[in-house]
Amino acid sequence: MTVSSRASRTTGDGRREANAASVLRTVLDHGPVARRTIAERSGLSPAAVSRQCTDLVRIGLVRELPDLTVSSGVGRPQIPVDLHTGETTGPVAGGVHIGVPASTFGLLDLRGRLLDSRRLPHDGIAPADLPHSIIRGLRAFLADTGHGRRLLGVGAALGGWVDPGPGTVVRHDALGWQQRPLAAELTSGLGGLQVRIDNHARAIAQSEILFGRPAARRSLVHLFVGNVVDAALGIAGVVHQGPGSGAGDVAHLPVPDSTVPCSCGRSGCLEATASNTAVALTAVRRGIVPEPDVFLVVDAAAAGDRRADRLLRERARAVGRAAALLLDVLNPDLIVVTEHSSLVNPEYLEEIRGAAVDQSHVCGDPGRIVSPHAGTAALSVAAGTILLNPLFRNPLTAFDG
Numbered sequence: 001m002t003v004s005s006r007a008s009r010t011t012g013d014g015r016r017e018a019n020a021a022s023v024l025r026t027v028l029d030h031g032p033v034a035r036r037t038i039a040e041r042s043g044l045s046p047a048a049v050s051r052q053c054t055d056l057v058r059i060g061l062v063r064e065l066p067d068l069t070v071s072s073g074v075g076r077p078q079i080p081v082d083l084h085t086g087e088t089t090g091p092v093a094g095g096v097h098i099g100v101p102a103s104t105f106g107l108l109d110l111r112g113r114l115l116d117s118r119r120l121p122h123d124g125i126a127p128a129d130l131p132h133s134i135i136r137g138l139r140a141f142l143a144d145t146g147h148g149r150r151l152l153g154v155g156a157a158l159g160g161w162v163d164p165g166p167g168t169v170v171r172h173d174a175l176g177w178q179q180r181p182l183a184a185e186l187t188s189g190l191g192g193l194q195v196r197i198d199n200h201a202r203a204i205a206q207s208e209i210l211f212g213r214p215a216a217r218r219s220l221v222h223l224f225v226g227n228v229v230d231a232a233l234g235i236a237g238v239v240h241q242g243p244g245s246g247a248g249d250v251a252h253l254p255v256p257d258s259t260v261p262c263s264c265g266r267s268g269c270l271e272a273t274a275s276n277t278a279v280a281l282t283a284v285r286r287g288i289v290p291e292p293d294v295f296l297v298v299d300a301a302a303a304g305d306r307r308a309d310r311l312l313r314e315r316a317r318a319v320g321r322a323a324a325l326l327l328d329v330l331n332p333d334l335i336v337v338t339e340h341s342s343l344v345n346p347e348y349l350e351e352i353r354g355a356a357v358d359q360s361h362v363c364g365d366p367g368r369i370v371s372p373h374a375g376t377a378a379l380s381v382a383a384g385t386i387l388l389n390p391l392f393r394n395p396l397t398a399f400d401g
Helices: 016-032 035-042 045-056 129-147 182-189 200-211 271-272 277-285 294-302 308-330 342-346 347-358 373-394
Strands: 062-064 082-084 090-099 102-108 114-121 150-158 160-162 168-172 177-180 197-200 218-224 227-236 335-337
Touching: 016 035, 016 045, 016 082, 035 045, 045 062, 045 082, 062 168, 082 102, 082 294, 090 129, 090 373, 102 129, 102 373, 114 129, 114 308, 114 373, 129 150, 129 182, 129 197, 150 182, 150 200, 150 373, 160 182, 160 197, 168 182, 168 342, 177 182, 182 197, 197 373, 200 218, 200 335, 200 373, 227 271, 271 277, 277 294, 294 308, 294 342, 308 342, 308 347, 335 342, 335 347, 342 347, 342 373
Parallel strands: 090 150, 150 197, 218 335
Antiparallel strands: 062 082, 090 102, 102 114, 160 168, 168 177, 218 227
C-alpha cells in the first residue's frame, strides 16, 4: 500500500476549493455522471465544472469512464466521471474503532464502502499499552489488505470525550485515559501517516451525513448505546462539537421510569440503565448468561431464550424513552440509534420506535427513528469517515503538509 502524498496545491481565493467540493459531492451523489449534469445539479458553470474535474482527476479522486460515454448527437460526446474506486488503483482510507473489549480495523473506498475488516480483542492488554497493540495490529491489517492502493490515512473513533483538533482523548473513563495524545501516538507508530480521531457518536453522525440518508444532511441526532453511551447532533451537514469538543455527553440523561442506581449518586441515568455493561450484569444476575457479555445475551435471544429477549426489549424501551427526550428538545429530521441488538434484529428497533413515539410530544412518525445505514459495520465505516469527511469538504487541500 502506498501512502498518500501531501504535496502542496495552490487553490487561490477559496472559491476553487469550494467548487471542487461541490463537484466531488455531486459525483458522490450521482456518479457516474456527465460534466453537463454536474453543472446542472451543482449550479456551477460548465467551464468551472470542467476545471474542477480536471483537478480532481489529476489528484486521483475522480476518474473518467470512457466506456460509458453516450452520444446525444449534439456536440461532443460527454465522458462520464465517477469517484476513483477502482479495485486495484482507487485510493482508500483506513479506520479503527477502539472499543472497550476490542478494536476493529476497516478499509474503506471513497464511497464509504467497507472493503475489509479485522477484529483485535483487548484480552490481556493493559489500557496504557493499548495504542501500541493497535498500531501493530493496524500495520499488519493495512499491509495485508491494501494491495498497493494509495492509502489516504487513518481515522480512529472511540467513546468518551475526544477533542479532534489536537487529536486528544480528554477523558475515557472505561479505559482510564486522561489527556492522551492518541492521534500523535498513532501517527508516530504508523510512520507519519495522516491520522485523525473523533468521538464515535460524532463519527457515525458524520457517516450518516456523508454516505447515508438525504434527511441526515438537514438535521439528525445520533444516540450511541454500547459500553459507553453518548450522542451527537448534526445540523445542515455539520456535526456540533461545542467548546472543547465536549458536546454529546448523555450518559446521565434521565430515563423516564428508570430507578437504576448510578455511580453519580442519582438513579435512572441512561448509561446505568441501558449500557452494554449494565445489561450484561443484569443478564448474569438473572441467570441468562454465565458471564457479563451483552453479545452472549443477544445470541441467547436469537436462539430463543425468552428471558434474554425480555431483557433486550426492556433495554430497547429504555433507549426509546431517552430518545424521546432528545426528539422533544431538538426535533431533528432523523434520530439514528446505534444499539447492537436492534442492528441485528429489527424487532428491537421497533421497540425503540414505539417507546419513543409513545413518550415524545413532537414526534408521531416512527420512521424518523432509524439504525445506521451501514448496519453492523457502522463503527468501522464511521472510523474511516473521520478521515474521508475533510477530503470531501476540502478535496484540494485536505492532506497538504
